[in-house]
Amino acid sequence: MIISPPFLPALTVEALNSNDPSRIDPMMDAVDGFELPHHGIYPIAFDRRWHCGAHLMPRFQNEPVRAIADGEVVAYRVCQKAITDGSKDESGAEALNSNLGFVLLKHSTETGDGRAITFYSLYMHLLDLDGIRRLQPQPNNPPEVGTSMTLPLWLLRPTNGVQVPARQKVYRKDMLGYPGACHGQLHLHFEIFMTEGDFTAWFSQPGHAVQLDNNAPTTPASKDYWGHSYFVIPQGQSFVSVPPEAIGAAAKYFPPLQAGTLPVGSKLYVEAFFHKGQRYTRSWLDRAGTITSLTPVPVPADKDYEYEMYARATALYPQCPSDGYEMLRFGRILTEHANQVAAPPKTWIPVTFEAGKQGYVDISQSTIQKLSDADFPFFMGWQKIQESNTPFSQDGLCDYDELRRIVGVAEDLETPAERLRPEWEQEDKLAAYIQTHPAVREKLRGFICHAPSEWDASGNDARYGRLNDPDGFFGKRKVTDPDGYANFLRFHTQLQFMEQTPLAGGRKFWFFHPLAFVRYFRRCGWLSNPEFKKMFPITALRKKSTFQWVSEPVQPQLNLVENLGVKLNKAMRKFGITTPLRQAAFLGNAMQETQWFRSLAEGAPEYQRYYPWFGRGFLQLTWPDNYVKYWKFDGRQVASTLSGRLHEAAIVSNRMRSNAALMALEAHVPVGMKKWRDDLTEPSIDASDSAGAYWAWSGAARSADQSPVFRRESVQVGNASKPYYSSESFGKVAATVNVGQPSRNFEAINGLQARYQAYVAALLLLTEGVQFPIADGTLKDFPDH
Structure with a gap:
């Protein structure tokens, strides 16, 4: 599962790769700082309506809103202009101070073996087209498909209402727009939720049931594991x-x-x-x-x-x-x-x-x-919040005792004058209370709430009618604000859209604090087969002769991903290859070593001096010493006399640059051991597990954990100059994998340029915030070519 926050602010390489154990996800730390301290509290509003999203606002309005994961567009709305909430501007005209634009996405991915998860993300109050063009010039011919660098055509045309496209794909980091406003307050309203069926399917799956709300948890029978x-x-x-x-x-x-x-x-x-x-x-x-x-x-x-x-x-x-x-x-x-x-x-x-x-x-x-x-x-801190079975359980107002108490405490802090303000302005007092009580704020982030969507117009009167009762929020204000309830509904209905989508109206969903959800699942590290398949570079450089380079198309064998993706995930989990930097470094080497997942065995090995102990597995375990070391690690018995003879024969074969000494011993190698050796080329755990074990004993993680700083280099391919990006930290990983130690003699590394290209491709998929120097010397978040 690969997931990002909805904003990706530019951070320095050092800031992105913190050594502080209290700040293991600096990107999320930065985006947490965008959560507004003065309105939009998750999961409740001042008038006890559910508010199951967070209000986020970066320092600059031209910070793009981005898709948090690959997905499909459920519905969207693009508006030419903003609307008014009834307020007047300085000239007495209606203030165009609110935005109706939104994008609703559906995401389906995996968190483990047989653990498919489906969830939705909503990006509400996206800036109108007039505002976008004032904020940021747009291309004359925008692309049909979204990218991380510009808005697509479908988000640059007014829709005249809610649109439900067919199979419109969106990818993680794709631009969706810019934060707009509601009631004149700049922000993005951001939600993550699951349907009742999807929630049950993941949290209560037979054999994999999650122990949410279990105060006496037990070790699960399932082998599901990720994170801490x-x-x-x-x-x-x-x-x-x-x-x-x-x-x-x-x-x-x-x-x-x-x-x-x-x-x-x-x-x-x-x-x-x-x-x-x-x-x-x-x-x-x-x-x-x-x-x-x-x-x-x-x-x-x-x-x-x-x-x-x-x-x-x-x-x-x-x-x-x-x-x-x-x-x-x-x-x-x-x-x-x-x-x-x-x-x-x-x-x-x-x-x-x-x-x-x-x-x-x-x-x-x-x-x-x-x-x-x-x-x-x-x-x-995780806790399910469900309404009790009361006469008011269906009206959409929050009756959860602790949340009501929080609102009550905040309300008691108001002055009589403050109580006359519009309901959306009174959020300040509730937000201030929560902001100054960190324990309360942290507890709210763990609430998983079963509630109706505030964007569902079906049954608005039934849902909000109590607000107009004599003791309700608007009922108590009849003298000072007689039209308050009608104005509230009139404005709020313009924002709503859920009943016009395939999700339909009249439903409840399971809502998460959206930033808490993103931060938590970023620990997962499990890669689905579609994510593996997107990892490869388009082309790879290969040295054809001393002075001649070729750039060849990369054609991976995707069947190997299908057959071994689960085992590769389990090996990466076992050996701690679960951070984006480690995964990119590991897979950047594995892609090249297996010739783009086409083979788990080295080609033409009979000519090599280490034959028949040639490279096998995802990191091409080579020489008998490495095989024996892996088998002993795995608990298999290898006779010390045979192990010693193989070691001596390897030394001789290497010195003589011939496989004669190893071949002379081959008849004495037990059949069972030969099968172990061949298992590294089969769709078994050994192909992945041996690569992980080699990664562990060689110490490759030390270099993989270093911040990648890239240098733009190039080689001549025919009449063209072909750029690629080198990185000293990854070069050390490649040396460790290829020659057994973090050497700086990068020229000795087989296929180094192709490894660099694979590493960059993997980083683009797995990370955010990595920057590359382009031809003019400036840094961009996307490499040349």
Whole structure:
């Protein structure tokens, strides 16, 4: 699942790639700052109407509104001019201060194996065409299809009402317009919601049910996992200063901490995550339902914990380092394989169990529950909000007690004069209350609300009638504002459109705080087959001779994606290749190594000095030492005598530049081992898992995590100069993959230019904010050609 916020402000390379564990998503941090502090509170308005969107406004109005994910247009409306809410301007004329333009998108993607998800995004109050042309010149011949650089033709023509197109595609980062206004207040009203059927299909799917609202969550039977890990530790659990297994060579992994016991009547919730090669934890103590944070900031483990995790797993879990590696990363074993141990091995991790105190706990215990972000754990703030079955449950006003209390507190803070203002102006007091109470604001972001759409005109009188009752918002104002309710409905009806779309009217939906939804699912890292297929560059450079280059069309074998996409995802999840930078670096190499996913085996290998131990798998594991190292990591038994003989033969073959020494040993290699070797070329987990293991032990993630700074270079292809973009950080990854270490001797890397091109193509799909120097030296968010 690839998802972005609806604005993509320009950030520096350093800002985009923060080392701060409290700011692991700088782009979302920047866009969170666009949420207005003075109106448009999610999920309730001052008059107790549901307000299930967020109001966002960037610093500059010419910051484009963008599609957050690939999808289809459900409906849209483009207006030539703004409308009035009845207010007068300085000249006494009606103020054209509100915008009716909107785009409603439907998104369908995947979050895991067999985990399809469908959701909708709404971009409301888009600027009118007159305003757009005053704000930003538009091309004379706009493209039919949208792009990240300009608006398409269909969004530059007035629609004279709501349009429902057939199969109109939109892609992530495509421009949809610019923020307009409502009641003269500049902003974009942004929503994300799911239909009742889609919500049930994802949150309650048999075998994959999410534990939303479950106050006693258990380790799921499903292998669904993404994002951060969570552990629920029960009362009475003991923590030790040093694990009993910390002896000999293992001792260095367990510096002494403190011992203690979790009090009776309490639980400990622990979050664990990795960032830039480090492992961090946060802890909360639950005493009788009152949850208290024990860690104001994330607590780091040993330096370079993740970067060195392969060595740690090999040292602590010699029987099957692969299982140990997953225990260290997830707290459970997600990959099923033939050599899996019967029970998860003991895994001691440092945890803050009391303010200022850390001790080791064995998370392999069945009494400790293991979750991830895929489970929407309640203690991370997620909560379903549904109206009780009251006589007013269908009228569309919010009767949820806590939300009513928040409105009541804010209303009590008003002066008599403030209570005479129009209802939309009184949002200031509610917004100010929430803005000055961070705990309230954070809690609201976790509410998932079952509510009608405010853009559904069907049954407006039934829905809003109570506002006009004697004790309702407008009823209490009859003397000072006798036409308030009629004016409210007249204006609000002009904005509404839902009943004119395929979603129809009279329905309820499940709404999320839209920025919280985007931020959360950006942790997912699972790539659908369509997303994999869009990863490839259009052409690739190849050196034909010393002075001759060719640019060849890239023709990937998409069947390999279809057959191995799930396994590749699982391997990337296992080895922490889940951030956009790591995925782009990994796949940029895998694309070239497999010749654009056309083959999992190296071509014409019989001429190579390492034959028959030629390159296989997604990162083309080569030489017997690497195969043996992978098998031992996977828990397979390889006789030490054979391993030693293969090592010596490889040295001889390499020195003699001949495969004779390795071929002489081939008759002594067991049939079973030959099958293991060939499995790397088959649609099995080995092709992906071996690539992930090589990535882990070679340390490629260190360079992949560095900020990519690009240099525009070119080669002569025929009579034309063909540009490409080099990057030192990725060059080190390519060297690590190709020659086994992060060398700066980039000329020794096979197919380096094609790797660069694949890396850039993957970055464009997976990231946002990366900039490229173009021919005139300026930086753009899209590369030349």
